[in-house]
Amino acid sequence: MLIEKSRIKVICLNEKKDFPFAPLEAMGPNISGWGVVETTLLLPESVCLMVGPLACLRHSAFMAHARDFFNRFYMLPIDELDIVMARHLRIIKNAIKEIILETSPKIFILSSTCCDHILGTDYKRIIQEIEEEFDIKLIYTVMAPLTIGQKPSPFEMAYSALYEYLKKIIGKKVPSRLNILGNFLPITNTSELYNLCNNLGLTIYQIPRINTAEELSLMTTAELNIVIHPLGEILAKKMKKGLGIPFLFVPVSYGLLEIEQNYKKLSEKLGKYIDYTPYKKEAHNYIAKRLNLLRDKKVAVGCSIYGNPFELADALLEYGCDVKAIFCRNAPKLFELQYIKRLKEKSPETFIYNISHPYLMEKLDVFDDIDISFGVDAGICCRNSVNVPLSRYKLQTYGFENAILLFKEIEKYVSTPIKNYDWIYKHNLLI
Amino acid sequence: MELYHNLLPLPSGYFGASSALYNLNGLIIIYGPAGGAWHINIEDEPRWYRNKTKLLGAGLLEMDVILGRDTAFVDRIVEVASDLKRSFVAILGTPVSAITGIDLKGISKAVQKRLNIPVLYINTIGSEDYCIGAKKAFLELAKYFVDREYITENKTINILGAIHLDIGRSSHLNPMLELIQQCNFQIKSIWGIDSCISKIKNCAGAELNIVLTSSGLSVAKWMYNQFNVPYILGFPVGKRAVEKFKRILEGKYNYSNLTKTSKIDKKVLIVGEPVISYSIKTFLKKELGLKDVIVLSRTPIDELFSAEGVIYSFLEKGGEDIYTSVESEISKVINQDEIDIVIADPYYRILIKNKKIFIPLPHIAVSARFYWDSSYEFIGLTGGEYLKQYFCN
Numbered sequence: 001m002l003i004e005k006s007r008i009k010v011i012c013l014n015e016k017k018d019f020p021f022a023p024l025e026a027m028g029p030n031i032s033g034w035g036v037v038e039t040t041l042l043l044p045e046s047v048c049l050m051v052g053p054l055a056c057l058r059h060s061a062f063m064a065h066a067r068d069f070f071n072r073f074y075m076l077p078i079d080e081l082d083i084v085m086a087r088h089l090r091i092i093k094n095a096i097k098e099i100i101l102e103t104s105p106k107i108f109i110l111s112s113t114c115c116d117h118i119l120g121t122d123y124k125r126i127i128q129e130i131e132e133e134f135d136i137k138l139i140y141t142v143m144a145p146l147t148i149g150q151k152p153s154p155f156e157m158a159y160s161a162l163y164e165y166l167k168k169i170i171g172k173k174v175p176s177r178l179n180i181l182g183n184f185l186p187i188t189n190t191s192e193l194y195n196l197c198n199n200l201g202l203t204i205y206q207i208p209r210i211n212t213a214e215e216l217s218l219m220t221t222a223e224l225n226i227v228i229h230p231l232g233e234i235l236a237k238k239m240k241k242g243l244g245i246p247f248l249f250v251p252v253s254y255g256l257l258e259i260e261q262n263y264k265k266l267s268e269k270l271g272k273y274i275d276y277t278p279y280k281k282e283a284h285n286y287i288a289k290r291l292n293l294l295r296d297k298k299v300a301v302g303c304s305i306y307g308n309p310f311e312l313a314d315a316l317l318e319y320g321c322d323v324k325a326i327f328c329r330n331a332p333k334l335f336e337l338q339y340i341k342r343l344k345e346k347s348p349e350t351f352i353y354n355i356s357h358p359y360l361m362e363k364l365d366v367f368d369d370i371d372i373s374f375g376v377d378a379g380i381c382c383r384n385s386v387n388v389p390l391s392r393y394k395l396q397t398y399g400f401e402n403a404i405l406l407f408k409e410i411e412k413y414v415s416t417p418i419k420n421y422d423w424i425y426k427h428n429l430l431i
Numbered sequence: 432m433e434l435y436h437n438l439l440p441l442p443s444g445y446f447g448a449s450s451a452l453y454n455l456n457g458l459i460i461i462y463g464p465a466g467g468a469w470h471i472n473i474e475d476e477p478r479w480y481r482n483k484t485k486l487l488g489a490g491l492l493e494m495d496v497i498l499g500r501d502t503a504f505v506d507r508i509v510e511v512a513s514d515l516k517r518s519f520v521a522i523l524g525t526p527v528s529a530i531t532g533i534d535l536k537g538i539s540k541a542v543q544k545r546l547n548i549p550v551l552y553i554n555t556i557g558s559e560d561y562c563i564g565a566k567k568a569f570l571e572l573a574k575y576f577v578d579r580e581y582i583t584e585n586k587t588i589n590i591l592g593a594i595h596l597d598i599g600r601s602s603h604l605n606p607m608l609e610l611i612q613q614c615n616f617q618i619k620s621i622w623g624i625d626s627c628i629s630k631i632k633n634c635a636g637a638e639l640n641i642v643l644t645s646s647g648l649s650v651a652k653w654m655y656n657q658f659n660v661p662y663i664l665g666f667p668v669g670k671r672a673v674e675k676f677k678r679i680l681e682g683k684y685n686y687s688n689l690t691k692t693s694k695i696d697k698k699v700l701i702v703g704e705p706v707i708s709y710s711i712k713t714f715l716k717k718e719l720g721l722k723d724v725i726v727l728s729r730t731p732i733d734e735l736f737s738a739e740g741v742i743y744s745f746l747e748k749g750g751e752d753i754y755t756s757v758e759s760e761i762s763k764v765i766n767q768d769e770i771d772i773v774i775a776d777p778y779y780r781i782l783i784k785n786k787k788i789f790i791p792l793p794h795i796a797v798s799a800r801f802y803w804d805s806s807y808e809f810i811g812l813t814g815g816e817y818l819k820q821y822f823c824n
Binding site (some may be wrong): 002005022023024025026027028051052055056057058059061062065070073074075076077078080083084091094095097098103113114116117118119144145146147148153158269356358359361362364380394421424425431 | 432433434435436437438439440441442443444445446460463464465466467468469470472473475477480481482483484487488489490491492493495496497506507508511514515525526527529531532540556557558559560572778799800801803804
């Protein structure tokens with residue numbers, strides 16, 4: 001069966017090379033990541049100009065409209081010949097000036113594409129001239145999916161572009177300040193994490209909640225960066241090296257044990273006792289009453305979820321599910337091996353699929369017995385399942401709240417299902 | 432300066448080529464980095480959803496491009512095409528191939544040597560509009576597949592240029608299919624939506640072609656030059672044009688255009704694919720009696736009025752018609768005070784700053800999948816009824 005080429009049993013996944021290789025690519029990298037432009041536009045008071053061939057711009061434009069950030073996004077189509085001849089630099093400079101005069105941003109993001117990346121176009125002079133003329137910070141980033149897998153991904157690079165702004169600001173460390181890195185939507189200030197930190201007298205900064213460039217500079221004064229998604233790790237490393245701010249990787253999790261572990265690590269790093277027990281108790285009680293929703297259910301987990309698919313799969317096994325399939329786009333990363341190890345013990349027969357494999361869509365009936373699929377990507381394959389998107393564009397919780405949210409979402413969509421088609425085509429949860 | 436802010440840039444050449452070839456049970460391969468094909472599938476090509484694999488990306492990485500790992504690329508295509516057993520392979524160029532100058536034609540030949548199915552190379556680059564890509568794809572298809580030994584069959588017709596980027600869902604074609612059936616004509620092939628290779632092979636014997644969008648023009652001209660098949664340019668919208676169309680198909684070729692005294696003193700702007708827009712313009716002027724109708728197209732229009740082989744055209748050029756793809760210029764035209772009514776994709780609404788009557792006519796090339804499921808018509812009697820309702824209220 002062709003489908004065999006697109007999957008591997010978890011028990012057989014020992015090395016990176018065991019992950020089923022996709023000879024040609026069906027689904028794109030942004031299934032498991034964010035858009036480059038929307039990531040850079042997390043920076044407050046910024047506008048972004050993307051320059052490149054028509055084909056490259058359309059995708060970002062589509063995303064800008066679907067996710068409603070087009071009011072700060074501009075595009076300049078450039079012919080390949082102009083790029084090769086470097087005739088585009090003058091055109092781009094004029095476009096930047098025009099946009100600055102129209103919008104008066106504090107931060108200007110210039111984003112190019114694979115074409116400039118291949119040619120190694122040097123934008124330094126343009127950046128310098130614009131910065132001098134307009135007293136503005138210009139950050140250059142590149143949407144070059146060519147770099148995926150070998151270097152930091154375009155999403156990671158875009159997110160790390162924040163450092164270009166922060167590196168020139170010398171902030172005096174304030175012990176009671178923390179940054180959260182790696183989240184796209186903001187964690188609300190009434191959330192569990194905020195309450196716990198507030199109880200300890202800690203102030204949290206997170207990029208999606210920062211409204212001004214001045215406020216953004218306060219991130220350089222934090223005593224610790226809490227990285228809740230791998231997206232934030234490169235930025236955290238840069239901030240550690242350049243600004244001396246240590247970081248702790250405690251990713252968003254769904255499993256109760258995992259969540260508790262993360263709080264313990266945080267507690268240890270801060271040298272302060274975090275009393276999460278009321279939240280833990282609440283989550284245990286909430287979940288205990290709803291475990292029947294998942295007991296013996298055949299489930300599949302996709303990589304478009306908020307959080308990590310392997311961690312969610314591990315948590316779902318704990319909650320009594322039969323995890324039949326996990327959809328990923330790449331071989332597991334180092335930090336995911338702990339989950340793989342646990343999955344091998346608990347559910348060795350679970351299949352891991354390469355979601356971008358060209359043969360996956362050829363035989364979707366192998367997924368017809370799946371009851372619940374998590375992630376819009378998993379929902380595409382699992383035609384008869386109740387699709388719980390757990391989309392990173394819809395949710396942003398942390399700690400035990402996240403485990404409760406999992407059950408709330410399951411309860412909600414089991415009782416009132418929304419078709420996977422509608423999640424994609426009406427709610428734009430997959431781009 | 433062609434700066435975009437509110438509008439989506441048009442799909443590029445390889446999007447158009449993909450739209451032209453998508454339904455033919457082939458394997459379309461985009462020579463580009465990760466996401467190259469996915470953008471088309473998830474944004475512009477709703478036919479992708481839960482369907483068999485048709486469009487794939489090369490998933491190129493930096494070193495593939497810089498070091499030119501062509502052999503590995505050829506191997507991968509051969510592996511997938513052999514496994515999936517499709518009717519043909521089409522390799523489409525992108526900005527990456529345009530920049531590096533990789534010999535995709537040579538690669539196509541190398542793949543061809545190892546496969547027993549046709550391998551097409553569509554020379555797209557990524558900065559041309561989709562219409563150019565669709566034209567190139569249709570021409571390659573014609574040159575490769577159309578059987579040159581044929582017998583002309585009376586009362587047969589080919590529908591050309593029916594790409595989903597312009598037509599939308601295949602159901603939008605139904606009024607045309609019904610009309611052709613009512614005229615006792617048999618459809619030999621549809622190029623674009625609902626195509627199949629076997630029908631395309633046998634299309635040369637058609638008595639007539641009809642060109643629904645600009646993307647069908649290249650093949651229409653080619654078939655006229657190769658097989659002397661004449662064509663109708665544009666399509667009927669509304670009662671009068673439908674009657675005219677029927678008479679044309681009955682063989683009562685009447686070269687005189689539809690006439691009607693214009694009475695309604697409103698100025699209408701139609702923004703869209705030019706053949707569709709001009710067909711609608713004819714309806715508005717000749718059936719509804721609107722005095723002043725302008726067409727604004729983001730793809731070239733001049734070629735539509737110098738085409739040889741046309742036996743009848745539903746298209747009538749006006750002095751004020753505009754071809755521009757510059758957002759600021761489109762905005763200027765839309766906001767002209769004298770324009771009362773705008774017929775356009777809903778995405779153009781964002782540009783309108785003063786009070787206008789807006790008639791939504793989704794265009795996938797403009798708004799991608801956003802209005803794919805919307806209810807609208809533009810062909811035949813139902814097309815006329817859809818548009819007329821806005822003028823009656």
